[in-house]
Amino acid sequence: MIDTSPPNKQAFYEQVWSLVRQVPRGQVVTYGQIAQMLPPPVEMDPQTYKAFGSRWVGSAMAACPPDVPWQRVINAQGKISDRSGAQRQRQLLEQEGIVFVKDKVDLKVYQWRGPGREDEPRQAELGIALE
DNA sequence: CGCTTGACCGGAA
DNA sequence: ATTCCGGCCAAGC
Numbered sequence: 001m002i003d004t005s006p007p008n009k010q011a012f013y014e015q016v017w018s019l020v021r022q023v024p025r026g027q028v029v030t031y032g033q034i035a036q037m038l039p040p041p042v043e044m045d046p047q048t049y050k051a052f053g054s055r056w057v058g059s060a061m062a063a064c065p066p067d068v069p070w071q072r073v074i075n076a077q078g079k080i081s082d083r084s085g086a087q088r089q090r091q092l093l094e095q096e097g098i099v100f101v102k103d104k105v106d107l108k109v110y111q112w113r114g115p116g117r118e119d120e121p122r123q124a125e126l127g128i129a130l131e
Numbered sequence: 132c133g134c135t136t137g138a139c140c141g142g143a144a
Numbered sequence: 145a146t147t148c149c150g151g152c153c154a155a156g157c
Binding site for chain 1: 137138139140141
């Protein structure tokens with residue numbers, strides 16, 4: 001799946017989509033988290049990738065196929081990035097049971113841990129208990 | 132061709 | 145808590 005083929009933009013996008021498809025209903029990921037999970041394009045300076053990877057993930061989401069749960073990708077602050085369609089995104093997430101507080105979600109509770117760690121999202125009860 | 136703009140993020144004021 | 149700034153890739157015009 002991940003190889004050292006040319007840093008094709010399309011290939012990068014598809015890796016992003018592939019990852020997002022694995023995010024379970026009721027959980028979210030951040031742009032930066034996805035970028036971090038993917039290997040930096042071969043000829044790219046890792047530092048550069050670290051700085052801009054999240055943006056490219058955003059670009060990938062802007063062009064995602066219909067079968068990708070794009071609504072589960074939010075920014076590192078737990079908020080929905082400002083753009084047309086943001087309202088729709090929030091609506092979809094709330095339908096999945098995600099609770100917004102002051103326009104943001106608690107990433108400690110809802111953030112996806114990665115492939116192979118799709119446990120139940122921690123419920124607010126636990127979060128409160130932990131403080 | 133060159134210029135503009137963009138679903139981001141972390142550290143510094 | 146909030147705002148500002150640097151990072152410098154691609155697609156579209």
